[in-house]
Amino acid sequence: MSWLRETAEGVVLTVRVVPRAPQSRVQGVLGDALKIRLAAPPVEGKANTELVRFLADELDLHAGKIHLLAGATGRNKRILIQGLRAVEIVSKLGQS
Template sequence: MKITVKVKPNSSQSKITQNSEGIWIINLKSPPVDGKANEELISLLAKQFKVKKSQVIIKLGLSSKNKVIEIIDS
């Protein structure tokens, strides 16, 4: 399954919401430095979709706020 996400790093709390267009808005506490925000993003999505972290792959937008994520079902 592929989802489109918009990441907001340096937020006061980590949370996941979905807007009316089906885009996931993900607030992260981590700063976008040294891949910390991407690590937190993968952890949050793995928990949200109940999969292992290794099953969450950033397909597009590694250094962008807008990303395409692939979640591999086991």
């Protein structure tokens, strides 16, 4: 799967976010990114905060294990997830 890769630090996800959605949810794979719709607007970091909260809930992890590596001001983001393997993330996010 081109939207995630395991590294020594954890698993890096490539994500494409769509803010201002009716609810936060994984929409599926779009090219080489996982498309996630977020209920928060892209204002003052609210969408980034919602992305971390959403992933923490979906993956049953503490938000401190999820780090924004790149894309703080854009829709394309790279996220580092620590504490899970790639296969566990795929299973928990319902993507196969």
